[in-house]
Structure formats: C-alpha cells, structure tokens
Amino acid sequence: LQPIVENAIWHGLSEVEKNKILKIEFSKKNHTLIIKIFNNGKPFVSNQNNTKEHTSQGLQIIKDRIALFYKKEPDFEYFYISNVEGGVEVCMLLPL
Numbered sequence: 730l731q732p733i734v735e736n737a738i739w740h741g742l743s744e745v746e747k748n749k750i751l752k753i754e755f756s757k758k759n760h761t762l763i764i765k766i767f768n769n770g771k772p773f774v775s776n777q778n779n780t781k782e783h784t785s786q787g788l789q790i791i792k793d794r795i796a797l798f799y800k801k802e803p804d805f806e807y808f809y810i811s812n813v814e815g816g817v818e819v820c821m822l823l824p825l
Contacts, residue, residue, distance in 0.1 A: 732791055733766050733819050741770025741817055750816070762823045769816035795823070 734753070742749045750769040757763065788810070796802045809820045 732787055737768040741768035745770050760825045762825055764821040766819045772812040773810050773817045
C-alpha cells in the first residue's frame with residue numbers, strides 16, 4: 730500500500746492548500762479483501778501517451794508485485810484507478 734498512499738500524497742494532495750483528505754478503507758466480501766484509497770486532490774491523468782523524458786512505472790510495479798505475491802496473475806481484474814466526485818480513488822481487490 731505504501732506506493733499508492735505515497736502517490737496519493739505526492740501527486741494528488743501536493744497542490745491542495747486546505748482540507749486535505751486521505752482515506753484508506755479495508756473491507757471483506759466473500760473471499761476478497763477490498764482496499765480503497767481516496768484523496769481529494771487533482772484528477773488522475775494516465776501518462777501512457779506522455780512524451781516527457783521520464784515516465785513513471787509505479788503502477789506497473791504495483792501490479793507486478795501483486796502478481797508476484799500470488800505467484801501468478803490473479804484471475805480477475807484487481808486494480809482500478811478512478812476519478813470520482815471530489816477526487817481520486819484507487820481500489821484493489823485481493824483474493825484471500
């Protein structure tokens with residue numbers, strides 16, 4: 730979770746002057762751990778088409794670490810980043 734929380738602070742909340750919100754929720758449904766990380770910062774913009782010299786590989790590294798933990802790719806989509814009303818939410822669905 731550390732890289733996701735760090736990104737929420739660095740990229741999401743760094744320009745928010747007042748009333749910064751960082752919320753981390755854990756829940757369980759059936760045999761799945763649900764982790765949601767919300768910040769009320771600027772919207773997420775994918776840099777896939779970015780032509781800058783430096784392109785962050787952080788999201789791919791997170792996905793690779795999850796796959797390594799399970800010793801295979803989980804058999805469902807497990808990582809979402811969404812611009813939601815009031816900020817950005819990252820949701821991870823991890824089989825237990």
